[in-house]
Amino acid sequence: MLLSTFRVGPAWALAALLSGAPMAAMALDLSVQVLDREGKPLRDAVVVAESTQSGQRPAPPAEATILQEKMKFVPAVSVVHLSTKVRFTNQDTWDHHVKGGLVATGNRYVKPDEGYAFRLAGRKAERPVSSNVQTYTELGPQLLGCHLHGSMQGHLYVTDSPWSAVTDADGRVKLPSVPYGPVRVRVWHPDELVSTPVTAVVLTDALGPVKVATQIVARRKRGDPMPMSMPGY
Numbered sequence: 001m002l003l004s005t006f007r008v009g010p011a012w013a014l015a016a017l018l019s020g021a022p023m024a025a026m027a028l029d030l031s032v033q034v035l036d037r038e039g040k041p042l043r044d045a046v047v048v049a050e051s052t053q054s055g056q057r058p059a060p061p062a063e064a065t066i067l068q069e070k071m072k073f074v075p076a077v078s079v080v081h082l083s084t085k086v087r088f089t090n091q092d093t094w095d096h097h098v099k100g101g102l103v104a105t106g107n108r109y110v111k112p113d114e115g116y117a118f119r120l121a122g123r124k125a126e127r128p129v130s131s132n133v134q135t136y137t138e139l140g141p142q143l144l145g146c147h148l149h150g151s152m153q154g155h156l157y158v159t160d161s162p163w164s165a166v167t168d169a170d171g172r173v174k175l176p177s178v179p180y181g182p183v184r185v186r187v188w189h190p191d192e193l194v195s196t197p198v199t200a201v202v203l204t205d206a207l208g209p210v211k212v213a214t215q216i217v218a219r220r221k222r223g224d225p226m227p228m229s230m231p232g233y
Contacts, residue, residue: 027055027177030163030201031209034171034187036216041171044077044218046141048186049163051203053179057162060084063133066144066154068096068120073144073154077190079164080156082136089131090120097147098132100156102140105195109143117147141188155190178203185210192216 034045060081067074069091080086088098101115109115121130136158144154157164165173185199196214201207 026180028180028203028205028207030175030178030183030185030203030207032167032173032175032185032212033209034167034173034189034212034214036171036214036218038217039213041167041169042189042214042216042218043167043169043171044189045167045171045214045216046077046079046157046159046186046188047165047167047173047175047212048079048157048159048161048188049175049178050161050184050186051163051179051181053181055179056177058177060162063087065089066156067091068098068146068152071149071152073152075154075166077155077166078157079166080136080158081162081164082139082158082160086134086136086156087131088120088134089129090122091129092122093124094122095148096120096122096152098144099147100134100142100144102138103143106193107143107190141190157188172209180204185212187212187214189214189216189218191218 030049032047034042034047036042061084063085064078064080065087066078067089090096097117097119099115099117102110104110116134118132120132123129139158139160142156142158144156146152163175163178165175167173180203183201183203185201187196192214194215196212199210199212201210
């Protein structure tokens with residue numbers, strides 16, 4: 001696999017020696033910006049950092065929530081730790097299904113005959129909202145859908161790294177308390193047609209935001225604003 005490497009000076013090492021702090025225990029927030037094929041910010045990209053350096057790891061949340069609301073999965077893209085339970089909740093007044101399974105690049109189910117599916121009743125005033133909790137044993141991206149409403153799609157990425165997040169509208173994430181030293185940055189996006197190469201960085205106090213260029217062209221999602229002009233009009 002291709003690696004892009006950024007290296008910076010040893011200012012962090014000098015600071016550690018002067019302060020007496022163990023180098024392995026030092027950590028820093030890692031800022032990453034993901035760009036699409038045209039060099040524009042790419043939202044809804046999953047960013048995962050991997051480090052083999054010693055030090056304390058952030059504790060993953062015990063539970064995460066994905067809503068079915070207004071015929072959409074909210075958030076549209078989620079990333080969770082392998083140990084995190086995921087609660088699916090139907091906020092609409094009509095029934096939905098949740099079906100899910102691992103997918104390969106191009107949103108193709110890896111095991112079309114496997115995966116999971118369950119029904120969530122629509123919200124009614126006289127009863128609690130319908131929800132179901134899922135746990136996961138396999139790493140990687142999952143496609144979420146609804147048997148009753150074929151246009152509903154969402155994505156869930158399962159990782160065993162304690163540093164992961166989904167990019168905002170500016171294509172940015174900030175991963176807290178990553179140990180100083182070598183770090184591998186992985187990027188995944190639902191619309192990718194080829195895998196984005198891993199980016200290798202050396203995290204120090206001199207390292208600025210890491211930019212990851214991709215070949216991804218994000219498809220317009222329902223509810224997104226239309227472009228100001230369209231070819232041929």
